[in-house]
Amino acid sequence: MVQPSKRQLLKGAAAAVGAAAFAPSLFAQASPVRIGYAIARTGPWTGGAQVSQEPNYLLWAEQQNAAGGLDVKGNRRPIELISSDDRSDIETCVRSYEKLMGSDKVDLILPPWGSNANFAVAPLANRMGYPVLAPTALSRKLVELKLPNFFLLLQQPDRMVGALVDMLVANGVKTVAVIYVDDLFGLENFSALKVALRSTGIQVVEEKSYPGDIKDLSPVLRSIKDKNPEAFIGLSYPPDTILASKQSKEIGFNPRFYYASVGTAFQLYRNVMTPAGAEGVLGMGSWNSKTSPAAKAYFDAHTKKFGGKEPDRWASGHCWAGLEILQAAVAKVGLERKAIRDYIAGNTHRTIIGDIKFTGSENTATPGTVGQWQNGEFEVVWPQKVATAKLSLVKPAWK
């Protein structure tokens, strides 16, 4: 166990939290709860990690400490975050977690960003007995690893595209065109989409894959435009989501339903496309500040702390929900990791994005959802029971 610090309490203690590994234990009353993670602060993963994930960790730790610390079975103990950059490199990521769990022997860990990093960390954490609630891992294969300590918060591909297809069917769509990125995310979503479309009468008039670093989608979009599908589905990442949107606007491709997976839920999307330009665009989104009062509180706190930077309306919510679950677990059973794991696995959790329950590693309580930009806000529009606004049926022209 960690030695209780004998140092005097210094003022502004909370501000020091979240800084780095050597953040001194400034809290006199109780030894800190040490929570470790590695995440991308440099390299290509940074964009996602610094929107959907790390800001939440920092905000959460700050809020907990401001409230007197994390509730550990009734005792308030300050949180000390031990974090480092994984340089968007898997080996560095693995090494960092080996250090956190093996040498530093932190009390808890928080997951890294992205499916690949989670693939690498999950078995390790599982072996060391650390429960992990991953907000940015999306792969059926991760579920199939059947790791008892690993929980995926995001709705898996079948749910997300399932909701999308339900929505399309409900609105009488007959033809769709699909583009998907050439990696695990794109391929899994695409095959889930195929499965979901099978029992419907919807025709796929075009399906094309593209590499992740693509700089020009217009030839593809033009040929899709010629086929005039009622709905466009891009199983895409943020840069290509924006590229596809800009180029669709460029060539005047404006189908009734325009869907692009990741990145639509980002504040960036609205900045780049302007609120009017984003109007009607669909994407992966599961919550916004109207979802619940707690969600609003979170949204406001996040925006305030990070100088106007909004959380995204998809994985940020899951990330926060994961922290809520962890917090509740620690409050209930303390820091005994096996007990935390059992608590997470055995209960239904109330979070800002609604109820979460795990079957194996998978979150099976959160339904698949579809989001849509309406008047500068990304609203949840499908399914109706979690919707924050009504689906707008005809997408206005790009502006």
Added chain:
Amino acid sequence: MNDRQVLIRDLLLLLAFAGWALALPHYGSEFVVSMALTCLMYVALSSSWGLFCGSTRYLSLATSAFFGIGAYTSAIALEKMAWLESIALGAGIAAVVAVVMGAAVLHLRGTYFAVLTFGMTELIRHAVTYFEKKVTGTVGRVLTVVPDRDTIYLTVLGLAVLAVFVSIVLRRSRFGLALMGIGADEQRAQTLGVNTRLIKVAGFAMTAAFAGAVGAAMAVRWTYIDPHTVFNPFIGFQTVLIALIGGAMTLWGPLIAAIVFSVLAETLRLQAPQVYMMSLGLLLILSVLYLPGGLASLRWATFSGWWQGSRGWLRSLGSEERKNG
């Protein structure tokens, strides 16, 4: 005589290094061991890169291609084969690819060669992606059969020691001499009877075999591999940087640089990741400008200045370095 003493000194140093690294898991913390693993990975990669690229001055950026090929091989082979067999297979396939690649590009020199090897690495990455997608329907592979950490550590240690050992032996062999001749003046070496084409392809394949073996051994740590992670050009870049900053033509340079960098990376990464990468860049520029022989040459120059004429073996070390450099 002198040469023999240097050989014995080098072998003893290597033995000491191997012994120390071997003992590390028994007393070092988890963190130290995993850091040592990364360090050993770069010792193996950079030393083996220096074997060929250092002495011939062929600047290969294809390390990540061979690393990736090794990684994919072990991902596929481990389901049916034993650990060491998979590693050997990874090394073998990487070497075969290197032979084909080398036969095509090794007649080009300088930046042409560098650019081409880089281009080929990217081509292989995209080809593997496309093939995987078309044939297996997915791009990545999940590794379910995974040996324990000590096995991986010992394997990578073995590869690192082997790479340095081969360097020691090689620079005393005809093969090594031929590589050095190619680096100094390729055509002259040819007119003195060196079949440069054969030697280059063989040297390139040897470097590739090491990179392939390291890739095969390291990939299992990542559970899931896809072309983007295992063919990451950064692995190749970092290998080259470490070798060059350490002194690609020296024996101990890559090893020293790998250790320095691992320590530097771990300490700076925590506080200021960008600063680490920036200082890496700055260090590279400075070393190219002011220390073209690498860190190892710095050590020699300063030492010889201090101890000139005082100790016999030290002088022999100096002349050895000069002969190699």
Added chain:
Amino acid sequence: MAEPLLQARDITVRFGGLTAVDAVSADFHAGELVGIIGSNGAGKTTFFNAISGVIAPTSGRLLVTGRDLAGQGPHRYAGAGIARTFQTPRVFPDMAVAANIDFGLKFAGRKRKGSWHLRDEGSILELIGLQAQAALPAGAITPSQQRLLEVGMALATRPRMLLLDEVAAGLTEAEIENMAQLIRRMRDELDLTVVWIEHAVTTLLRHVERVIVLHQGRKIADGTPAEVVRNAEVIEAYLGDEMTESVA
């Protein structure tokens, strides 16, 4: 007469539209000391490059003791006993002088038993007179010493034929004489065929027994120095004077 060591048959080398060597044929026999002369751009060095494998001839055959090596790499020529030097010495500057010699011994020289003078590093260094510099890096010795070393490196391949490309260029009068002595000794004592290109015709004609004259890529004369200098075509190409003087 015994079979020639090297037979060049209609060797032609073209660079793009330019014909540098135009259907040159020549035989070189064991133990000959042959000079090749020609004005700048006559194709001397290109011809050398062709018969040592450094460039592949566009057409023509190169028979080395009966085997055609045209189009093969220089190492095959070195292996067959044809050694050469380059106009500007191409020693390995970072290696010691002795190691430079050792290089040839370890490769092309390895397969043949050399004569007594070429038995090892030491004997070759003695032959070229660089024993004192043996341990120095080759880059650190004087340019004229580098010329000697260049010859020594070629000798270390234990050749049967030695192609010397302007070995006297840039040397002082005394050094040239020294080099010429060395060349004669090599021919006499090592039983080498020596082919020697020199831009300074005077020097060359004094020492060789047979001269081949190239002009604009073509061979215009082949014979003893005395014959060649009387050749009308040669005189026209060369303005004659200088050569007649030197033979007289």
Added chain:
Amino acid sequence: MAAESGDGQAQPGQARLEIKKGFPRSAFGSSPSRGRHQRPGKAVSAVSLVQTLMTLFSWFELIASGLITGGIYALVALGLNLQYGLMRILNIAHGEFLMLGAYLTWMAHAVWGISPLLMVPVSFLVLMALGVLIHKLCFRRLTATSPNLDIFEARGLMVAFGLMFLVQNFASFMWGGDLRGYDYLTEPVKIGEAQFAGNKLLVFGLALLFSGALIALLRFTLLGKGVRALMQSPTGAQLVGIDTQRLHPLMFGIGLGLSGMAGCLLSMAYTITPSMGEPYTVTALIVITLGGFGSMSGALAGGLLLGVIEALGMHFTNPSLKALLSYSVFIAVLLLRPRGLFAK
């Protein structure tokens, strides 16, 4: 305004669909994976005439979009071509300097509301000054200490590697790793029936303009003569009175300035991150390889060609094959025609 064009688009589009359905397929055969799509039946001659016309239109649209992308490629390659083609400095950090130009523009636009168009000359000048400075600090010493061109090239590449790490992480340090972007001139412009984004057309136009200017500069001015002389024989150039001490840093600076300008223009059309540089470096390399190192007109032609090849490739096969295609072309040209496609 755009709303009208967008809404109006659906109707004619639908009508056109009936006729155009078979377009690329009829000419090139179909890949079975590409969806259930009826092939056109036996065509009546009148219909086939219309079809041909529409095909021509589609060809125009496709090739035009390829040319526009190609123009961007050519623009991206300008700076590197100057540095590698003419000075033998393989500036692998090329894309990073481009990124710097993009960030400068983004910052100026997002923070101070300066028009990105105004930033074109500004980023050129800022990056050019930086280039001169970098040349003075690094490459001058390198030129002085390298025994031959081969070693100079290899060391230059290493220095550029260092710059790559330095610049990329400097940007990440300064501006964070988030994706950035803004909306500027994205309104589509109609050319005949085809539509193109305003900013792309601007980029295309400027790419042609700058390539042309550079070609003219190198061919007709004293500076250009000096540069060419310098490449052929540095000592000779010095003899005829060309000041290499000044010309070299200046050329390197102009090269970097061009990268900065390209970055500025690209930031109008694409999202930017600190790690965006590498693909652009690679693209630039491919383009100047196609065109022949150092040839400005070759690079322009090479860029346009690559754009068209990729557009056609993407249309008829699959975008996933695009990377495979460009790398294959790149390697084939390097191996088979190392002096460029257009070299005699």
